[in-house]
Amino acid sequence: MDGFSLILDTLLVLVSIVMLWKGAGWLVESAAQIAHSLNVSDLVIGLTVVAFGTSAPEFAVTIRAAITHQTEISIGNVVGSNIFNLGFILGGTAFLRPVQITPKLLYRDGIFLMSVTFLIYLILFGLNGWDPTDKIEVAEGGILFLLLIGYILILFFKKEPVEAVHPQSANWKSYIIFFIGLFFIVFGGHLMVEHASNLARVFGVSDWVIAVTIVAAGTSAPELATSLTAAFKGKHGMAVGNLIGSDLFNLLGVLGLAGMINPAMIQKDIYGSILILIVMVGLVLAMMRTGWEISRSEGGFLVTVNLIRWYFDFAG
Numbered sequence: 001m002d003g004f005s006l007i008l009d010t011l012l013v014l015v016s017i018v019m020l021w022k023g024a025g026w027l028v029e030s031a032a033q034i035a036h037s038l039n040v041s042d043l044v045i046g047l048t049v050v051a052f053g054t055s056a057p058e059f060a061v062t063i064r065a066a067i068t069h070q071t072e073i074s075i076g077n078v079v080g081s082n083i084f085n086l087g088f089i090l091g092g093t094a095f096l097r098p099v100q101i102t103p104k105l106l107y108r109d110g111i112f113l114m115s116v117t118f119l120i121y122l123i124l125f126g127l128n129g130w131d132p133t134d135k136i137e138v139a140e141g142g143i144l145f146l147l148l149i150g151y152i153l154i155l156f157f158k159k160e161p162v163e164a165v166h167p168q169s170a171n172w173k174s175y176i177i178f179f180i181g182l183f184f185i186v187f188g189g190h191l192m193v194e195h196a197s198n199l200a201r202v203f204g205v206s207d208w209v210i211a212v213t214i215v216a217a218g219t220s221a222p223e224l225a226t227s228l229t230a231a232f233k234g235k236h237g238m239a240v241g242n243l244i245g246s247d248l249f250n251l252l253g254v255l256g257l258a259g260m261i262n263p264a265m266i267q268k269d270i271y272g273s274i275l276i277l278i279v280m281v282g283l284v285l286a287m288m289r290t291g292w293e294i295s296r297s298e299g300g301f302l303v304t305v306n307l308i309r310w311y312f313d314f315a316g
Contacts, residue, residue, distance in 0.1 A: 008195075009195040009198045009202075010195075010199065012191050012195040013192065013214070015188075015191060016189070016190075016191035016192040016195065016218065017188075017192070017218040020060075020188040020218060020222065021222060021225065022184060023056075023181045023185040023188060024057055024181065024184075024185055024221070024222030024225075025225060026177050026178075026180060026184070027056060027177075027178055027185065028049075028053040028181075028222065028226055029177070030173075030175070030177040031050065031178060032049060032050060033171075034049070034170040034175075034178070036170070037170045041237070042235055042237045043105065043237035043238070043241045044155050044241075045241075046230070046235075046239070046241025046242040046245060047109060047155060047241040047242075047244065047248075048155055048156070048245060050238060050242045051241070051242055051244075051246040052245075052249055053181075053222070054222040054223045054226055054246050055245075055249040055250055055254065056182065056185040057185055057189055057192075057218070058081050058219045058246075058250050059189075059249075059253070059254045059257075060185050060186045060190070061189040061193050061215060061219050062075075062250075062254045063254070063257060063258060064189055064193050065258075066258035066261045066262045067261060075270055076215075076216070077216055078250045078251065078255050078258075079270065079273045079274060080213065080215070080216030080273070081246075081250055082247045082250055083276060083277050083280055083306065084216045084220045084306065085223055085243045086243065086247070087280060087302045087303060087305055087306030088220075088303055089220060089224045090227065090243050090284065091298075091299040091300065091302025091303040092224075092303055093227045093231045093239060093299065094299025094302070095296050095299035095300045096231070096296075097232060098293050098294065098295050099231055099236050099239055099240055099293060099299075100236040101236070101288045101289075101292045101293055102237065103292075105237065105244070105288070106289060109241070109244050109245070109248075110244060110281075110284070110285045114278075114281050116147070116248060116251050117251065117274075117281050118278065120144075120255065121275075123140050123144075124270065137259065138259065138260050140256075140259055141256045141258070141259025141260035141261075144251070144255060144256030145252060145256035145257060147252050148249065148252035148253045151248065151252070189219070192215055192219065196215050213310055223242060223243060226238075226239075227240075227243055240288075240294075280302075283305070284302070287302075
């Protein structure tokens with residue numbers, strides 16, 4: 001690759017991150033207005049509408065990678081984004097402002113996330129660890145997707161107390177902005193996969209490392225913006241609910257749909273990262289229960305764990 005191509009790929013990766021950030025921002029803003037019109041709580045909005053909006057970049061990148069048979073980016077982006085969400089974003093948000101936790105958020109949504117993470121491990125590796133023949137079957141992807149649908153239905157039909165979650169209800173402009181944001185996200189996801197893969201090959205870094213670091217960070221940018229904003233506005237349910245909901249959308253919706261599209265073989269690198277994800281979810285749940293908040297020191301610890309994990313990903 002010549003110098004011009006290298007610069008072009010780098011610029012297009014940066015452009016894709018901007019498109020993902022802005023597109024998801026518009027999508028989340030308009031989706032929150034639409035959801036407000038339905039009279040649902042800020043926690044439910046965070047777990048569903050906002051989580052879906054901020055997960056759209058992971059959806060676009062992962063499905064694009066699945067269609068083009070880039071297995072390591074397809075699964076690596078989901079796993080890396082989930083670890084990034086719980087470590088850098090939740091940890092960073094708590095480090096700046098401690099995040100309050102409710103029992104329902106822990107015992108219903110947090111425990112469900114842990115259960116789903118274990119289920120993904122069993123689907124990918126069974127009880128015997130990694131095997132060269134491991135893959136997500138079409139039926140298994142379908143089961144994951146159905147679990148997501150069931151979870152969403154439970155949240156919406158089991159009504160909760162409604163807060164003033166958004167100052168403005170939806171109008172015709174909300175729907176236009178929603179689809180403009182969606183277009184930016186899908187096209188930005190295409191650019192991200194294409195040009196991050198090129199950079200990986202140039203620098204001798206594997207697609208897997210790029211997927212669980214640069215691509216994961218780029219596609220998690222909307223979650224970062226949303227959770228920080230929500231926390232500073234005192235919307236703790238939306239701040240944490242956005243991240244837990246996003247992780248559930250990634251594991252059940254994105255990974256499930258990717259499995260239905262292309263039941264690709266599972267690479268060995270994925271095994272270690274799934275184990276790290278299980279540990280991260282367990283750490284976060286323990287922190288949620290201590291004092292019913294994630295403190296500044298706990299947030300700093302989560303960020304540190306992720307920095308160490310990134311170092312070993314690049315080193316090895």
